Amino acid sequence: MKQEYNFSRRFFLKTSSALGALAFIPRGVKAFYEDVKNYIIPTKEQIPLKVSINKKSYAIKADTRTTLLDLLREDLNLTGAKKGCDHGQCGACTVHIDGQRVLSCLTLAATLPGKEVTTIEGLANGDQLHPMQEAFIQCDGFQCGYCTPGQIMSAVACVNEGHTKSVAEIKEFMSGNLCRCGAYNGIVESIQKVAAQ
Amino acid sequence: MGFFDEPFDFNIAAEGRVEGIAKVTGAGKYSAEYKVEGLCHAVLVGSTIAAGTIKSINVANAKQVAGVIDIITHLNKPLVPGLADEAKIKEARLGFAVFHTDKIYFKGQPIALVVAETFEDATYAASLITATYEKTEAKVDFKEASNAIPLTSAGKDRGNLSALDSAVQVVEQEYNIKAEVHNPMEMHATIAEWKAPDKLKLFDKNQGVNNVQRTFSKLFAIPVDNIEVISEFVGGGFGSGLRVWPHTLACIMAAKQLNRPVKLMLTRPQMFYSVGYRPAAWQKIKLAANSDGKFIGMHHQAKNGTSVYENFNEGITRVARLIYNFENLKTEAATVPLNLSTPTWMRGPGDCTGDFAIESAIDELSYKLNIDPVALRIKNLALDKNPESGLPWSTNYINECIEKGASMINWSNRKSTPSQLKEGDWSVGYGMAVGAWNAGRGTASAAIQMQRDGSITVQTAMTDIGTGTGISMQNIAHERTGIAKNKIKIELGNSNLPPAPSQGGSNGLSSIGGAVVSATEMLKSKLAEYAASQNDAYKGAAVNDILLSDTGISLKNANNLFISYASIWDKNKLDILEVEASSGPGAERQKYAFCSSAAHFCKVKVNVKTGKVKLERMVTVADGGKIISEKAAANQMSGAAVGGIGMALMEEQLVDEKLDSLVANDFAGYHFPVNADAPIIEVAFINKPDPNINPQGSKGLGEVGIIGTAAAIANAIYNATGKRLRDLPITPDKVLLA
Numbered sequence: 001m002k003q004e005y006n007f008s009r010r011f012f013l014k015t016s017s018a019l020g021a022l023a024f025i026p027r028g029v030k031a032f033y034e035d036v037k038n039y040i041i042p043t044k045e046q047i048p049l050k051v052s053i054n055k056k057s058y059a060i061k062a063d064t065r066t067t068l069l070d071l072l073r074e075d076l077n078l079t080g081a082k083k084g085c086d087h088g089q090c091g092a093c094t095v096h097i098d099g100q101r102v103l104s105c106l107t108l109a110a111t112l113p114g115k116e117v118t119t120i121e122g123l124a125n126g127d128q129l130h131p132m133q134e135a136f137i138q139c140d141g142f143q144c145g146y147c148t149p150g151q152i153m154s155a156v157a158c159v160n161e162g163h164t165k166s167v168a169e170i171k172e173f174m175s176g177n178l179c180r181c182g183a184y185n186g187i188v189e190s191i192q193k194v195a196a197q
Numbered sequence: 198m199g200f201f202d203e204p205f206d207f208n209i210a211a212e213g214r215v216e217g218i219a220k221v222t223g224a225g226k227y228s229a230e231y232k233v234e235g236l237c238h239a240v241l242v243g244s245t246i247a248a249g250t251i252k253s254i255n256v257a258n259a260k261q262v263a264g265v266i267d268i269i270t271h272l273n274k275p276l277v278p279g280l281a282d283e284a285k286i287k288e289a290r291l292g293f294a295v296f297h298t299d300k301i302y303f304k305g306q307p308i309a310l311v312v313a314e315t316f317e318d319a320t321y322a323a324s325l326i327t328a329t330y331e332k333t334e335a336k337v338d339f340k341e342a343s344n345a346i347p348l349t350s351a352g353k354d355r356g357n358l359s360a361l362d363s364a365v366q367v368v369e370q371e372y373n374i375k376a377e378v379h380n381p382m383e384m385h386a387t388i389a390e391w392k393a394p395d396k397l398k399l400f401d402k403n404q405g406v407n408n409v410q411r412t413f414s415k416l417f418a419i420p421v422d423n424i425e426v427i428s429e430f431v432g433g434g435f436g437s438g439l440r441v442w443p444h445t446l447a448c449i450m451a452a453k454q455l456n457r458p459v460k461l462m463l464t465r466p467q468m469f470y471s472v473g474y475r476p477a478a479w480q481k482i483k484l485a486a487n488s489d490g491k492f493i494g495m496h497h498q499a500k501n502g503t504s505v506y507e508n509f510n511e512g513i514t515r516v517a518r519l520i521y522n523f524e525n526l527k528t529e530a531a532t533v534p535l536n537l538s539t540p541t542w543m544r545g546p547g548d549c550t551g552d553f554a555i556e557s558a559i560d561e562l563s564y565k566l567n568i569d570p571v572a573l574r575i576k577n578l579a580l581d582k583n584p585e586s587g588l589p590w591s592t593n594y595i596n597e598c599i600e601k602g603a604s605m606i607n608w609s610n611r612k613s614t615p616s617q618l619k620e621g622d623w624s625v626g627y628g629m630a631v632g633a634w635n636a637g638r639g640t641a642s643a644a645i646q647m648q649r650d651g652s653i654t655v656q657t658a659m660t661d662i663g664t665g666t667g668i669s670m671q672n673i674a675h676e677r678t679g680i681a682k683n684k685i686k687i688e689l690g691n692s693n694l695p696p697a698p699s700q701g702g703s704n705g706l707s708s709i710g711g712a713v714v715s716a717t718e719m720l721k722s723k724l725a726e727y728a729a730s731q732n733d734a735y736k737g738a739a740v741n742d743i744l745l746s747d748t749g750i751s752l753k754n755a756n757n758l759f760i761s762y763a764s765i766w767d768k769n770k771l772d773i774l775e776v777e778a779s780s781g782p783g784a785e786r787q788k789y790a791f792c793s794s795a796a797h798f799c800k801v802k803v804n805v806k807t808g809k810v811k812l813e814r815m816v817t818v819a820d821g822g823k824i825i826s827e828k829a830a831a832n833q834m835s836g837a838a839v840g841g842i843g844m845a846l847m848e849e850q851l852v853d854e855k856l857d858s859l860v861a862n863d864f865a866g867y868h869f870p871v872n873a874d875a876p877i878i879e880v881a882f883i884n885k886p887d888p889n890i891n892p893q894g895s896k897g898l899g900e901v902g903i904i905g906t907a908a909a910i911a912n913a914i915y916n917a918t919g920k921r922l923r924d925l926p927i928t929p930d931k932v933l934l935a
Contacts, residue, residue, distance in 0.1 A: 041261045041325070044318065065317045074316060079230035080223020082432070084382045085465040089864035092382055120223035133221040137213035140828040143836060144663030145220030146382040146432030152221060167877060175871040178864065180382045180433050181663050182839025183832055184872045 051112045053078065054122025068104040068112065069093045072119060080120035080149045084178070091177030094150035095119045101157035120149035123156070132156050135193045141186035147179045155191050164195035214829065215667040215687045216430070225430040228400040229386035229462045236388065237266055239312045239451050239461040240319040241444060242326045243305035243470075247335035247536040247857035248505075251299045251308060251328055258325040259311060264318030267455055268326070269310045269447070271296045275454040277446075279416035289416060292507040292539050295443035296450065301330065302506045303538050304858035305470040310447050312459055335536040335857040339477040339502045340373075348498055348529035351514045352585075356494060356525030364485030364493045366565045372482065372554040373924040376502065376850035377475040377843075378867060379543050383432020384465060385472050387448040390458035395419045399426045401445060404438035405699025406658050406692040412441040413449065429690040431700075434662040435840075436542040437472040439701045444471055469862035473541025474850060476502040476511055480554040490568045492577045494525025499551060503532040504539040511540070512547030516904070517555060518585040519548070519792065520595070520633045521577045536857060542701065544840060545900040548634060549907070553844075556630035556908030557923060560915065569613065570629055570912070571603050583790030591785070591889040592896075594820040595631060595794035601881055602629065602818040606798040615919035623802040625813070626917025632904025636791035636822075636887075636896040637704045640781025642695030643712035645674070645720050647774040649766040651747050652684040655716065659697035659709050660690045664899060665829025669706050670713050672825050673893055677717035678745045695777055703793060703897025706825065707890060711780035714892040719776040724750050727765045734758055785889045795819040795901040797838065797909040803917045808929030810846055810914060816879045817906070822896035823886035834902045835878035841906020843869040849926050 045064045050057065053076065062071055069086070072078040072095075081104050084092030088106040095104045096118040123130040132155050135141065142148040154177045158164060163173035170191050171184070179187065219225035244251070256268045269275075274296040280286050286294045295307050309326050313319035336342045361367060388400040397417065403409050406426040414421040431438065448461040463471050483496040499513035514528035545552075563570040575596055582589045602608075611627035612618060618625035644656045655674050661667045667687040675682045688694060698708050721743040728750050729735040735743075735752065742753040749761035765771065798816040803809070817838050824830045847868040853860045861867060886894025907925060915921050920935040 041258060044263050044321075063315060063317045065321070070316055073230065077232055078223075079226065082227075082382070083229075083384065083462070085864055087465060087863055087865070089465075090382065120221075124222060129218070129221065136221045137217040140213065140832050142220055142663070143665070143829075143832055144382065144431060144433040145216070145225060146227060146430075148220050149223045168873075171873040171875075175873040178382065178869070178871060180380055180435070180869060181832075182836030182870065182875065184839060184870075184875050185835045185877055186832060187872065188877065 047110060049109060049113060051109070051117065053117045054119060062109045064110055066109045068095070068107040068109050068117065071109040072104065078119055078121050082146050082149060084147065091154060092147045092150040094153040094177065096153060096157065101154050120153060123152065130156065131194050131197060132190065135190035136186070139186040139189040139193065141183055141190040143181035143183050147177060151177045151179065151187055155187065158191060159195050164191055214665060215671050216661070227383055227430045227432050228388065228402045228428060229460060231388055231400045233388055233390060233458045236458045236460055237312050237314055237455065238316045238319045239310050239448055239459050240323040241307045241447065241461070241467060242309040242311065242323045243467070244301045244308045244328065245304065246301055246330045246332050247304040247337060249301050249330045249332040251301065252331055254309060254326065254328045256309065256326055259322040262313070262318055262322040262325065264314040265322045266312045266314065269296060269312070269451055269454060270308060271299055275450050277416055277450060278418040291441070291446070293443060295447045302504060303470060303536050305467065307443055307447060310451055312451050312455060337536050337852050337857050338854045339533055339535060342535060343479055343500045343533040346500060346531045346533050348500070348531045351528045351530035352518060354527050355523065358494060358496055358525055358527050360525045361483060361485040361494050361496070365488040366562060367483065367485045368558045368561045368565065369483040370558060370561065370923055372480040372557065374478045374550055374553065375925060376477040376540070377543060377848045378469050378850055379435040379437035379472065379474065380468060380867065380869065381433030381435060381437060384463045384468050385437065385442065385444060386460070386462035387445045388458060388460045389449040389452040391452055391456065395423055397424045397449065399424065401426055401428055402431055402438060403428055404431065404434045404660055404662055404701050406660060406690060407696045408699050409441055410692045416446070424692065426692040427690065428660050431660050431662040431690065434700070435544045436546060436701060438662065439699055440473065440541055442472050465864065466862045469850065469859050469867070470538040473539065473543070475543035475546070476509065476540035478511070478513060478550045480513065480551070482554050482558040484558045484562055486562055486566060488566070490566050490573050490576050492521060492523055495523045496527045497551070497555070498529045500531045500533055502535050502537065502540060505534045505536055507539045508532055509540050511550060513551040516548040516551040516633070519635065520579065520631060522579045522584050544837065545634065545904040548632065548900065549844070549904045552632050552904045553907045553925065556905055557911055560628070560630070560908070560912040561921060567613070571599055571608060574631060575599060586790055588788065588790040591789035591791050592822065592885065592887040593792055593794060594883040594885060595633060595796065597883050598794055598796035598818040598820055599631060602796040602798045602816050605818070605879060605881060606800060606814060606816045608798065611916060615916050618917070620802065622804050622806050624805055624917040625800065625802050626913045626915070627798070627800050628909050628911070628913025628916050629796065629798045630905040630908035630912060631794065631796045632901050633792045633794040634703055634897070634900040634904060636793045636890060637702060637707065638711070638782045638891055639698035639704050639708040640779060641697035641708040641712040642777060642779040643709060643716045644695045644775060644777040645716045647720060649763055649771070651680060651762045652686070653680055654686040654688055655713060656688040656694040657697045657709055657712065658689070658692050658694045659705060660700045662700050664700065664705055664833060665826050666700065666705050666709060668829055669825040670709060673710055673713045674717055677714055678720065680745055681747050684747060703899045703901070705897065706895055707897050710825070710893040710895060711891040712778055715778035715780040716776055719778045721745060723774060723776055724765065727769050728760045731760055731764070731768065732758055789889050791887065791890050791896065793819065793821050793896040793898060793901045795905060797841070797906045799909050799913050801910060801913040801917055803914055803932060808932035810927060810932065812842060812876045812910070814879065815876055817902065818881045818883070819898055819901055820883040820896070821898040822890060823894035824882050824884045825893060825895050830882065830898055831880040833898045834880045837899065837902020838878045838906050839870050839875045841903045842875055842910065844903070844925060845907040845910035845927060847926050847928065
């Protein structure tokens with residue numbers, strides 16, 4: 001603990017003296033470096049990736065900036081995961097990584113090797129819908145359907161996590177998935193139904 | 198084209214929406230999700246000032262980015278014939294014609310479009326574009342700007358306002374509502390592809406494909422039929438998809454310029470200033486009553502924000518002429534131009550805003566008169582006729598909505614004096630309000646295609662934005678033909694299908710239902726015509742006597758006349774039997790007035806230490822005529838109530854007057870209800886058909902679900918705390934400071 005403190009203190013001192021030194025560089029030189037910085041356009045980097053999605057392996061080349069969400073939607077034509085904000089604020093892009101619910105818009109594709117991704121397209125067992133998918137249909141747990149894949153992936157995780165002891169608990173643990181249509185009645189009912197099975 | 202084009206093999210017994218499987222499996226394609234060969238990606242760049250003129254745009258750095266194909270600005274845009282000169286731009290009524298001006302009207306206004314091979318390339322390049330401007334003064338403060346704008350008459354005066362002076366009780370108060378943003382979960386997106394120089398294909402998020410088709414037919418001077426608009430799955434709208442917005446035009450222009458298909462999806466921050474919003478509003482109400490609670494009259498004044506380049510009058514005072522009898526009535530309104538983008542219709546437009554003020558004032562009056570708010574409303578309802586037109590209501594069961602809702606929430610548990618019920622740090626209270634909406638109907642068309650095996654496909658261009666249009670069309674077709682639901686397919690949201698009005702203003706099902714009924718009748722007659730060649734009894738058979746089943750045709754009250762579809766098909770060498778019908782409003786509109794209505798009740802808990810408001814219960818009862826799809830209708834109502842909770846307690850478009858701009862334009866800054874913010878909404882219907890509005894007897898529900906909800910919540914907060922809050926949203930700080 002003390003070690004860490006010393007390190008960061010030393011780091012701080014170093015950085016601030018470097019910044020202090022910067023103040024002594026003549027104005028023209030600084031402006032020159034600013035200009036150069038503005039004109040250097042970083043080249044894009046593509047890296048080879050091996051990813052496993054819905055138990056299928058893909059060997060692909062991906063932009064280092066590509067998120068899992070854009071990889072799914074733009075490159076792999078798996079458009080079930082939805083883009084609702086691209087900021088990790090709405091939950092529409094929820095997928096499972098190694099069984100945990102994760103926001104695919106905040107996950108870089110480059111972090112995926114060695115992990116198993118499950119999307120809404122991989123939830124059904126062959127031609128048999130997942131019980132949560134059945135429940136969402138029966139309980140009308142959606143209207144426009146855009147947040148639905150994310151809701152269902154979260155709902156499956158919510159049941160697995162055991163957060164289904166009351167309506168209030170379900171609502172709390174499903175509050176990372178926004179639904180502007182307000183189909184929350186049916187979403188809660190669907191989860192209750194599956195949790196009771 | 199249809200929901201069933203994807204071969205779904207799922208064994209599903211569950212009865213749900215026609216598009217249910219597509220939605221729960223992720224197979225349904227929303228507009229940005231279609232695979233198009235050679236597709237490139239576009240990202241919009243917005244202005245960084247709110248008012249002025251563009252002096253220069255620096256695109257040099259952006260052009261160096263690998264993958265960038267082109268950058269479109271007002272300096273190098275392709276020719277759009279319908280916007281070729283100032284006169285044509287005006288005539289096009291787009292509000293603001295993107296890339297056709299160097300003037301800046303609001304911050305974030307698109308000034309450039311970057312098109313690149315990938316989304317990442319386009320996004321990065323867009324971040325490198327800069328511009329210089331000649332800045333002028335911007336106005337974004339609604340409150341400040343509205344002071345200078347005079348009110349003008351909004352509708353015919355009734356009686357004389359001086360009558361209010363003789364009243365025993367008067368409420369005179371002001372109400373303020375912050376701007377709200379639709380924010381459907383799917384961000385607006387377009388894929389534009391020019392199939393030929395005069396042939397355009399669009400995958401577009403909107404609420405009315407025919408409207409989009411007509412707009413671009415005019416702008417690009419090409420025949421309507423040369424434009425195909427596909428909007429099969431629409432991720433919510435709430436009004437934001439009722440207009441054609443600049444980004445769609447920008448995308449089409451880029452596709453034209455590059456001769457390549459282009460995809461453009463707005464970012465969430467862009468959604469706050471690109472596709473409309475419910476404008477900020479100021480209102481003043483003066484409401485007067487006799488000691489027995491009879492309303493003497495009302496003076497309703499309202500102002501709403503608009504943009505500097507277009508006038509949008511929300512019609513806030515319209516609802517003053519719909520629900521109650523006021524012998525003396527004066528309504529006035531004004532719009533306040535601001536350097537913000539143009540607002541637009543948002544769920545329950547105008548009425549939702551106006552109703553909040555009126556229903557709050559009535560509640561306030563009820564305490565002054567010491568009359569129960571339920572009784573006060575029932576006493577003053579305009580139950581027999583529309584108070585404005587004088588036409589008798591075709592049906593209006595708003596009183597039954599109120600009575601049913603009161604019983605559901607156990608209204609008798611409410612204390613008539615505020616802040617009587619306490620639970621620790623929480624004050625508990627009950628509130629109610631009502632809402633109504635002119636129930637409209639447009640002319641719509643539907644087609645039915647029948648196969649030899651008796652299965653049918655019902656088609657329309659109308660979109661289903663989540664309202665349940667598809668399942669309702671299936672239910673109507675099933676009820677009218679007797680053909681099993683699993684043999685009825687629905688295809689919609691495509692401009693190649695029979696035309697229909699946009700899905701909006703609670704007119705969707707009201708319009709398309711009649712067309713489906715007409716098409717089923719035409720199908721029956723056509724089948725009877727073919728059957729007549731095998732049995733004379735079918736000759737000239739009345740539609741009501743013709744019975745269809747899964748396998749064939751028969752006649753009512755006549756035995757042994759069954760003829761199978763198979764034999765009709767074989768004898769007449771049929772492939773597919775196709776009928777198309779249109780249906781719309783008629784003379785009944787001159788005889789009757791039509792409205793949907795609803796009553797909303799809630800029980801709230803208000804924390805006296807933190808000011809937090811928690812909805813304990815929310816009950817909503819609607820008169821929507823005959824309910825065609827119970828689950829979808831209940832979903833509409835409960836969803837609208839959730840929207841009402843947002844309006845009442847949290848939704849607020851923040852505007853920074855110093856920066857001339859919107860701030861916090863994302864879901865961290867703009868809050869609408871999450872699951873935990875809403876209780877399980879309790880919904881009920883009166884479910885009595887309206888015999889005149891359309892053949893199926895249903896009235897729209899989308900708007901009445903939300904109109905009145907915010908007032909019900911504010912009224913409950915008063916009942917709980919004795920604090921009358923007249924400014925929305927009622928955030929904890931307002932509760933504490935009141």
